[in-house]
Amino acid sequence: MTSAHPEHGHHQEHGEHDQAEILDLDAEVLAEHLASLTDWLPLTAEPRQILDLGCGTGAGTFALLDRFPEAHVTAVDASAGHLQRLREKACARGAEERVRTVQADLDEPGWPDLGSPDLVWASASLHHMARPDQALRDVHALLAPGGLLAVVELAGFPRFLPEDAPEFRPGLEERCHAATAQLHAARVPHRGADWGPLLTAAGFTVEAERTLAVSIDGARSEAVGRYALSSLRRIRATVADTLAPEDLTALDQLLAPDGPHTLLRRSDLAVRTERSVWAARRH
Template sequence: MTHTHAPHEGHHEHGRHQEHGADSGQAELLDLDADLLAEHIAAIAKWLPLKSGPRRIVDLASGTGAGTFALLERFPEAHVTAVDASSGHLQRLREKASARGVGEHVHTVPTDLDDAAWPDLGTPDLVWASASMHHMADPDHALRTVRDLLAPDGLLAVVELAGPPRFLPEDAPADRPGLEERVHAAADRLHAEHVPHRGADWGPMLTAAGFAVAGELTVAVDIDGSRNAAIGRYALGVLQRIRGAAAAELAAEDLTALDRLLDADGPHSILRRGDLAIRTERTVWAARRG
């Protein structure tokens, strides 16, 4: 089941269906991601090589609406169809749309994008797929389905992350320097089998699915977290999720050190650190029907 996009790997979020209890926790993390990286999402939306302002947009695996609201900010006359497997995330998206006064511009469709047949999503001028394509069981099928949906001059934007963000300095924590990289490496070994398209070059896959690539952009993210408590909460949430995937692969000393960081009330909690940052990259491929 293709699920909502998220800023990290580890539970796993959009590849497999969530239990309801985890859904709200993921939604909070998606909201933090949207708020903290809003400037970078806006930069991608501004860059899109569109021939005219889109009137009909589809946001695939929309989550709680990071892409939906960035696109409506950029294209206020547009109407967005937000598609996600999580009814809880779509409910949160609708509530946010209402609070922002754009409820009439947003339509939500609950669906599993791994299904062979998708519901009627109209004929969009723009399809936005952020951190979702690499979770598709059959990404070629998904890309060809999008190609058939698009208006003749329509654009597909595939936005992907270079893996989960990093937060700690390389020499942290003092007793286990380099811990974060080892945690990510352990999770990557497991995800290589289950999420083989993470980190892929989507250009050739777009071409094979009948698209012509119109542009590619990589946006570097490097945000100082020393004055923003939300970055600590974001780091805690991301690393808690990654721990679930990496724990069995970690040395006992690394797992102990990680758990000290993840103890929100402990003296070594990541929430108490003043040296955090958000470091990652996002790449977008823009493509039209070939």
């Protein structure tokens, strides 16, 4: 989920476009892992009404439509651009009749009518909220009795380079992530949270938890290079003011698409991250 508003203008639109690109690449590269999570959900019956909170460009929406062929999904996000992209994908798949999009900032009081879903999916969205405890209570209230909430969170941006890379500035990626983590500690305090106690406090019963280690060799898909480029470009925009000048210069060498050191032509890339999921039921 994003908290973007359309009136923020060109700069915001550019940021949303970059974020949408990363979300699309994330869906492409991690598709198998996402499918394994939807298969793992401890459901008592096939859901017919699904709510995707903070749907982005639709990675979860389409994984759930594939997994549950009789289901309809209400996809909610604050970004009009993300929702437009999602609708275009639904039309391309012939699934437009099974998807309803709703633009809403879920930090605002008084949510729109989101129905009474059997399954709520919240992937990498709750940690963006100012009051996730309130959001969880709202989800509990609208879930059908016996319904399930799946909270999926990633351990920050994935890592792509070996620890001793790049050869001209070893350890660069880890220093970029350390700078990002320091900034996010203040801005996004719920990132990396243990959602179990928060779910219990909101009235849910946590039925299962799982952490999935993700490791994908870059040789498996050329999309890994593009994913690395987009992700590290976004990190650069966040930490440029805090990196050492030598690190910033080295990072720019990696990010130059046509440069001699571009990420797009490295043979040692991989996607390494963790995905944690909590499955919580409303009784």
